[in-house]
Amino acid sequence: MLTKLFWCFIYFIKYIIVGLIISGIVGAFFPPAGAILGVIMLIGAFGASWKDAGEKMAVIAHNRLVKESEFEIEGFDQALRQTLRSMR
């Protein structure tokens, strides 16, 4: 859970920076529109960063599983090669 919160925070910062830049540019020309856009992007940043963090966690879990099963896969491949050789 802590890892997910960490990644959520990282993605949140990313979305906030992007939001600040876009709403800053829009706000320079149309101040009210820039403020509205900024608020919308701030609200959207929560959901988007939570979703991205979830996807990141799935990738981390998958990589961990592959890493943990590294030797088992090595043994499986070795046994498969031997089985195929003896079946020829």
Added chain:
Amino acid sequence: MPIPLIIPILTGLGGLVAGALSRQPEINRLKEQVKVLQSEIGRLQGVIKEQQRQIEEFKIRYNALKASNFIEKKRILGITKGFLYLQYAFKEYVELSIVQARGKDLSGNELRFFNIFNYLMSEQELPVEEKLFVAEYVSYIYKYQIDNLLPLNDDDQAALIHRVETADVN
């Protein structure tokens, strides 16, 4: 009233017949495969014995390693489990081939396992995820044997060989 019922019944029956006919080439192929296994039962026995010998060898190597050599110990344990996954997967594959050759359907996971293992047996390379599914499927069925590093015993081997020999696929 009976007329509107006839149409869905006929459509359903037609679907069943079409489904059975579309599977027929695959069933015939599996029947041939089982016949090959039956004609080469000695080789099948040899394959299983060789797998067992390798597993026993890895177990001896694992037990001979000192606790301080934990990285190598972990590696040998992983490889031994990999050999066990293959042996039990092979057993399941042979059994599912017989089941399918008799024209029976497999469940979703059984079919996925069978298709993946069929690919592997035809010497095609598959991504790690598919191999992990095979390991997961096998360890779900043979959890006790794999956790305790137990290869197929003589009775299981004899039962498998007997099942192949007596499979009626004509």
